[in-house]
Amino acid sequence: MKVLVVGNGGREHALAWKLLQSKQIERVFCAPGNGGTASMERCENVPVKVDDFEGINQIAHSEGVSLVVVGPEVPLAKGITDFLQAKGLKVFGPSRAGAQIEASKAWAKALMQEAHVPTAASAVFTDVKAAKSYVKSKGAPIVVKADGLAAGKGVIVAQTVESAFAGLDAIFGGQFGSAGNFAVIEEFLTGQEVSVLALTDGETICPLLPAQDHKRIGEGDTGENTGGMGAYAPAPIATDALMARVQTEVLERTIAALKAKGIDYRGVLYAGLMVSEDGTFKVLEFNCRFGDPETQVILPLLETPLEELLLACVERRLAQMLPIAWNTGACATVVAASGGYPGDYTKGKIITGFNDAVSTGATVFHAGTTLQSSTQASEVCTDGGRVLNVTGVGEDFKQALNQAYAGIAKINFDGMYYRRDIGHKVLS
Structure with missing residues (x-):
């Protein structure tokens, strides 16, 4: 089968990479993709923007695509799933109505309160x-x-x-x-954040391995919030007992509340949790898609073929795929960012060291990159704030983090910055 992945970040590179590990996948198209997806065998970038729904539809039909997988939240919030489904395509990702759970924090807060999902006290202002x-x-x-x-x-x-x-x-x-x-003002919660990404077909909902992201730009979790500077999975703080409560008190209640509103939610339901020292938790927010960089540490540990799970969600038969099979061990990723991020930064810096990074055993997922070709050679250049996700897998977190850091030490571009303390909580 052929799959079209919508997006151009590290999450989309990881999705394409994982899909291509299956013998059932003939080819993956990425719209528009990045320098990493352009470099993979059986993977082809197509110059179509994520919000060009008709362009994506035309590519999918002309290439005989069996499944469209939507990575970013923006096209989901704009209704890409509704549009492509009306054209006869199978799409992994919630409808525009379902994507409100991320597109409007006020709407999501009201839904959580209706569903009795534990969340921070809040108020909404205009x-x-x-x-x-x-x-x-x-x-x-x-x-x-x-x-x-x-x-x-x-x-x-x-x-x-x-x-x-x-x-x-x-x-x-x-x-x-x-x-x-609108502005949503919430009580300040203390504890550790955990990302729980769950697959759902609108009836059955099943969490993937819990992950922990590092949002702050600075070491020691200081400075401005970012899209994520690194992550690891599975997060030990999300114990089996906690995950059982998340299943019943968060995931199942939320799907039931969406269904009660007439919303047929199929795709990823991503709950960002704050877990306190006493083991209690509250939902900080919901997202309607795969997390980034959480996807880059969850998929390397997935054993069940990804395309089978995604299709099962689209075709409402996820229950038949359970339990999901996982490889043992741990996975960690470190983000290489452009100097100045999350503020202003310069694009177009040449990146070197990919082969040396891969030789350490690390996997390099491209995020903000582009492949610049000339008559003499092709060079990968920076094209975003978060540029690369250098990922390691090991028997434990120490091995996984050592591999990720050994890999990122081989990468170089002007102004490159990365945190040197990813995983500090789990190591301590």
Whole structure:
């Protein structure tokens, strides 16, 4: 079969990489893909943007694609699944109605409250003055969120009232585009974050291995929030007992609440949790797609063929695929970012050291890269803030992290930055 993966990040490279491990996959197309997907055998980039639904439809039909897998949240929120399904294509990813669970934090909060899903206390505002008055009454620390999609950067964990005010000014001042029409203000929770990505066909829902992301740009979990600077799986803090509660109190309740609204949700339901020291948890947010960089540490441990699971979700027969089979051990990834990220950065820096990185045993997933070809040679260049995910697999976390760091030490480009403490919590 042929599969078309929509997106151009590290998550999409990992999806294509995993799909191509199956003997059932003849070819993978990536729209638009990146420098890494352009370099894989039986993988072809197509110059179509993620929101060019008709272009994606034409490619899928002309190439005889059996399944479209949507990576990013933006096309899902714009209704790519609805559009392509109406054209007769099988699509892995929720409908526009279902994607509201990520596209609107206010909508998701209301859904959680209706479904009695444990979550942080919150309030929603459309006026900056009212929002600031609320912050002043609650005090700091406090969390301020832009309501809509903000590429993982619309969350301000404010340690002072003044920084919360600055975050609200940024939100209502248009820094996050249409995501700034509303602001969600939440209580500050302490503990460790855990990412639980679950596959669902709208009836059955099954979590994948829990992962832990590192959101902050700086070592010691300091500085600004990013899309993610590294991750590892399976996260030990997500014990079997905790995952059993997540299954019943979060995943099943949420799918039931969506179904009650008439939403047939098929795809990934991703719950971001905060787990406290006493083992209790609350949902910070939901996402409607595979996580990035969590996907890059979950898929290397997956034994069940990925395309079989995705098709089972689309065709509402996921129960027949359970239990999902996993390889033992651990996986970790470290993100190489452009200097200046998550702020301004420069693109077009030549990247070297790929072969040396692979020789260490690491896998390099491309995120913000592009393949520049000339009459003399082809060079991979930076094309984003998060550039590469260098990933290691081992019998334990120490081995996996050592492999990832041995690989990233071989990579070089001007201004390259990466955290040297990924996995510090699990190692300690």
